[in-house]
Structures are given as structure tokens and as C-alpha cells.
Amino acid sequence: MENLVDKQLLFENFSGRSTPLRKQQIEDWLGDPANVERYYEWLDEWEKTNSLFTPDTTTALNNIADHQTSAQSQTTPKRPKTLFRFRLIAAVIATLTLAAATYALKDLLLYRSMSTAYGETRSVVLPDGSLISLNANTMVRYSRFGFGENNRDVYLSGEADFTVTHNGSRPFTVTTDKDLKVLVLGTRFTVYTRGEKATVVLREGKVELRYTEENKEKQLLLQPGDLFTAHKGAKTRLQRIANPENLSAWKDHEFLFDATSLSELAGMIRDNFGLSVHFDNPSLSERSISGSFHADTAAELLDVIAQLLNIHYTIREGTVYFSE
Amino acid sequence: MKEPKQSSGNNPLRIAVDKDANDQALLMDNETFIRIMLKDDPDKGFAVLFKKYYGPLCSHATRFVYSKEIAQDIVSEVFLNFWNKQLYETVTSTFRAYLYTAVRNSAYNHLKQEFGEKLTTSPEPVEDANPQSILLLGELMTKIERTIETFPPQCQKVFLLSRFEGRKNREIADELQIRPKTVEAHMMKALSILKKTLSDYLK
Numbered sequence: 223m224e225n226l227v228d229k230q231l232l233f234e235n236f237s238g239r240s241t242p243l244r245k246q247q248i249e250d251w252l253g254d255p256a257n258v259e260r261y262y263e264w265l266d267e268w269e270k271t272n273s274l275f276t277p278d279t280t281t282a283l284n285n286i287a288d289h290q291t292s293a294q295s296q297t298t299p300k301r302p303k304t305l306f307r308f309r310l311i312a313a314v315i316a317t318l319t320l321a322a323a324t325y326a327l328k329d330l331l332l333y334r335s336m337s338t339a340y341g342e343t344r345s346v347v348l349p350d351g352s353l354i355s356l357n358a359n360t361m362v363r364y365s366r367f368g369f370g371e372n373n374r375d376v377y378l379s380g381e382a383d384f385t386v387t388h389n390g391s392r393p394f395t396v397t398t399d400k401d402l403k404v405l406v407l408g409t410r411f412t413v414y415t416r417g418e419k420a421t422v423v424l425r426e427g428k429v430e431l432r433y434t435e436e437n438k439e440k441q442l443l444l445q446p447g448d449l450f451t452a453h454k455g456a457k458t459r460l461q462r463i464a465n466p467e468n469l470s471a472w473k474d475h476e477f478l479f480d481a482t483s484l485s486e487l488a489g490m491i492r493d494n495f496g497l498s499v500h501f502d503n504p505s506l507s508e509r510s511i512s513g514s515f516h517a518d519t520a521a522e523l524l525d526v527i528a529q530l531l532n533i534h535y536t537i538r539e540g541t542v543y544f545s546e
Numbered sequence: 547m548k549e550p551k552q553s554s555g556n557n558p559l560r561i562a563v564d565k566d567a568n569d570q571a572l573l574m575d576n577e578t579f580i581r582i583m584l585k586d587d588p589d590k591g592f593a594v595l596f597k598k599y600y601g602p603l604c605s606h607a608t609r610f611v612y613s614k615e616i617a618q619d620i621v622s623e624v625f626l627n628f629w630n631k632q633l634y635e636t637v638t639s640t641f642r643a644y645l646y647t648a649v650r651n652s653a654y655n656h657l658k659q660e661f662g663e664k665l666t667t668s669p670e671p672v673e674d675a676n677p678q679s680i681l682l683l684g685e686l687m688t689k690i691e692r693t694i695e696t697f698p699p700q701c702q703k704v705f706l707l708s709r710f711e712g713r714k715n716r717e718i719a720d721e722l723q724i725r726p727k728t729v730e731a732h733m734m735k736a737l738s739i740l741k742k743t744l745s746d747y748l749k
Contacts, residue, residue: 238688252681262640262642274608276601279596279597279600282596282600286629
């Protein structure tokens with residue numbers, strides 16, 4: 223295999239999920255100074271999407287301005303003017319940013335949020351001790367103040383698995399953008415909400431769902447092993463499934479398929495790796511696979527699929543092309 | 547038969563390629579733009595550079611020192627040094643690469659002083675790091691996170707409140723409804739585990 227180091231591989235490395243072989247690959251790749259620049263470019267990008275916290279940049283800039291020696295200090299002592307200008311510029315930048323993202327800023331102040339990039343999964347412990355595992359391309363947010371004391375409300379877009387600590391007086395809720403709300407009574411479950419589809423799978427304990435159907439508010443109590451599906455414009459559906467834990471196997475980078483068609487798989491590849499899927503021959507999309515596989519990257523998963531079905535694939539510009 | 551690997555750059559798994567390419571072009575322009583600004587109007591150029599990288603750099607430094615406050619001090623100091631020594635005139639790499647390297651080295655030196663076997667005399671100068679040490683720093687970052695994940699739940703909570711958030715022992719004791727002595731004990735435990743597991747990296 224030739225030395226292919228891409229953004230995804232490095233993102234995995236930053237998240238501490240590289241095999242020794244991959245590390246060696248990256249080390250070789252870094253031998254080229256141009257790649258060192260790329261490394262920091264991607265590190266910066268990764269930090270922006272996986273930020274541990276957001277410091278107050280404006281205050282920091284003002285503080286630092288007090289310690290700065292003026293650029294032209296030797297020639298012209300015009301420090302006060304410089305400093306004034308400095309502050310002014312800082313203010314202008316701050317205002318611009320503010321104007322561009324008032325909504326985001328308000329959210330930033332009131333909520334703490336965490337997100338994962340394509341191909342990344344991540345676990346977070348909330349202040350109340352509950353555990354959330356985020357699947358790839360997922361965002362959750364919760365109150366910066368008072369979470370665990372005044373409320374235990376979490377907002378989700380994407381897919382996440384929850385293990386919630388019991389607290390009789392403070393119910394834990396998960397709100398999605400689909401008029402679907404999960405009220406938790408101490409438990410383990412998975413919520414998926416992307417595009418037009420939302421699902422909830424309960425593994426243990428008890429949860430109550432609140433959702434709107436045909437303009438009516440509805441409530442439903444789930445039992446362990448229940449899979450609830452809501453599709454925009456269709457009736458909601460409740461199924462019993464044998465192994466609810468299979469639906470959160472992605473936590474360990476396991477992919478489980480049970481007569482899963484390639485067209486269903488296409489949706490999953492899009493959600494988790496940000497790649498769209500094209501079939502050269504429509505009949506390909508109906509072929510299906512079963513089994514469980516471990517894959518850390520899209521390439522690993524696609525290799526397995528291609529081998530199993532004895533088909534070929536290429537990736538060009540963010541699209542996977544399957545062919546006979 | 548799998549993939550015309552050379553076809554579109556070296557990155558077959560590129561996510562959302564078009565958008566990405568644009569971002570990258572923008573980034574390149576930004577670097578050049580900031581470089582020009584620092585020549586024409588250093589104050590302004592510096593402010594733009596600071597605004598652009600301060601946040602992500604702080605987040606990155608936190609992964610090593612696990613304290614918002616120390617991280618912010620480290621990053622501010624790197625920027626101040628960059629300004630006071632007018633390094634923007636001499637740095638040959640991108641400013642981004644320089645800033646990240648400097649922050650990582652500085653965070654590493656901080657850890658060495660705090661958890662290392664012996665006190666280091668002077669911080670090592672910022673060099674073009676070799677591939678091995680770049681990766682090693684990445685590994686150290688993961689090691690720290692993994693170590694903290696292994697703390698017992700209550701100990702982890704105390705550690706994060708105290709170290710990461712910079713809260714006082716008394717406040718933590720009140721919030722978790724435990725005795726201040728217990729808070730101290732948790733912290734002692736956390737720090738000694740860290741010291742032990744990080745010793746290999748900090749020699």
C-alpha cells in the first residue's frame with residue numbers, strides 16, 4: 223500500500239485512534255516539510271471543530287495589548303495612538319463577528335456544545351454523570367449553567383447513545399429538531415435524527431416519547447427492545463427488535479448488517495463519512511450484506527463491502543462509485 | 547483496480563471536496579493577507595492573527611496542561627513573544643505552523659516542570675520539530691486524555707472542576723457535597739496517577 227495520509231487519517235490520529243502502522247505512515251509523510259504545514263493546517267481545523275472550550279479572545283487581546291511594545295517604539299513614541307487604534311480594530315472585528323453570528327453567540331453563551339467530524343466517534347461525560355457517545359457528524363448541546371441542577375435537557379442533531387444516571391426529581395430529556403422529545407427515566411438508549419428520519423432504540427430502563435403526529439401531541443412509553451421510527455410525511459412505527467445493542471455498535475467502530483441493502487448502506491456512508499454514493503448499475507443497490515465488521519475509516523468499510531460482493535468501487539470528489 | 551489514486555490530489559477520501567478546496571484557498575489567502583498586513587500595519591495584522599488563532603490554540607494547549615487558565619497564559623505568552631521579538635519578519639514557515647509548534651513546546655515544557663522528574667533549566671527554543679517529536683506530542687496528548695478517563699468518576703469530576711475549570715476546593719466541596727479534605731485527596735490521587743503515567747514522556 224502506498225503512503226496515503228489524508229485529513230481523515232490525521233483526524234483519527236489527533237483523536238488517538240491510530241494503529242502503530244498508521245503512525246509510522248504519518249511519520250514518513252511528515253518527512254516532507256510541505257506536509258508539516260498540512261499537519262498544522264488540519265490540526266487547526268480539528269481544534270476548531272473539537273474545541274475543548276472557547277476563550278474570550280477580545281479580553282485576551284486587550285490584556286496582551288497592555289504588555290506589547292509598540293512596533294515603532296524606537297523611532298516615534300506614539301504608543302497611546304497605537305493602542306487606541308488597536309482597541310478600535312479589536313472592537314470592529316468583534317462587532318463584525320457578532321453581526322455575522324448573533325445567534326451562534328447567544329448559543330455559545332447559554333449552551334455548551336460538542337460535535338464530531340465525519341468518521342469520528344466520541345464519548346462525553348455530562349456534569350450529572352450521564353454518558354453520551356456521539357456517532358460521526360453529530361452535534362449535542364446542553365445548558366452551560368444549571369445542567370444537572372435546574373434541568374437535564376440535551377439537544378441533539380445526528381446520532382448518539384445515552385447512558386443516563388438516575389435522578390427521580392430531574393428527568394433527563396433529549397430534544398431533536400423533529401418535534402420528537404425523549405423523556406428519560408434512568409436508562410440506556412440510542413437516538414438518531416438526520417435528514418427526514420428519526421429513530422429511538424431502548425436497551426434498558428424506560429423512556430417516554432413525546433412527538434407530533436397529524437398535528438396532535440402524542441405520548442408513548444417504550445419498553446426495552448423497542449425501536450421507534452418517525453419519518454417525515456409517513457406514519458410512525460414501533461417494532462420489537464431482538465438485539466437492540468446492535469444499533470449502537472458504531473460506538474466501537476463495529477458495523478452490523480443484517481441483510482442490509484446497499485441502498486440503505488449508502489445512507490449510512492453519507493451520514494458517517496460525508497461521502498455520497500452512486501451505483502453504476504441500479505441493480506447493484508439491491509444487493510445486500512450480512513455480518514459484523516470492524517472498520518475505522520470509510521476505506522476499510524468499503525474494502526470489506528467490495529470484497530464480499532465481489533464488486534469494485536472508486537472514490538472521486540466526495541462520491542463513491544460502485545461498479546460490477 | 548480500485549482507485550486511480552493519483553487522479554485528484556493525494557486525498558481520495560476527501561470530504562465535501564468543493565467546499566474544502568475553497569476553504570483551503572481562503573486559508574492560503576489569509577496567511578498571505580496577514581503577512582502583508584503585518585508589514586503595512588503591524589498592529590492591525592497582529593490583531594487579525596490573534597483573533598484567528600487564539601481560540602483554537604487555547605483549546606490545543608488545554609489538551610496538554612488541562613487547565614483553561616494555564617493554557618490561555620501559554621498562548622498569550624507565545625503571541626507576546628511573537629510580537630515583541632518581531633518574529634513575523636523572520637518566521638519562514640506559515641504563522642500557523644509557527645504558533646502551533648511554539649504553543650505545543652511551551653505546553654510540553656510546562657508539563658515537564660510540573661510533572662517531570664527534575665526541573666528543567668531553560669525551555670528549549672522553538673525549532674522546526676522533526677516528524678518523530680511532532681507525533682510524540684500528539685501521543686502525549688492522547689495519553690493524558692486516556693489517563694484522565696481512567697480516573698474513578700468522582701475523582702475525575704473533582705479533577706476537571708479544579709484543574710480544567712479552575713474552581714476553588716471549597717466551591718467544589720459545596721457543589722459535590724463532600725468535605726474539602728476529600729477534594730484534596732481526590733486531587734492528590736489524580737495528580738500522582740498523572741505523574742506516574744506521564745513520566746516516560748517527560749524525561
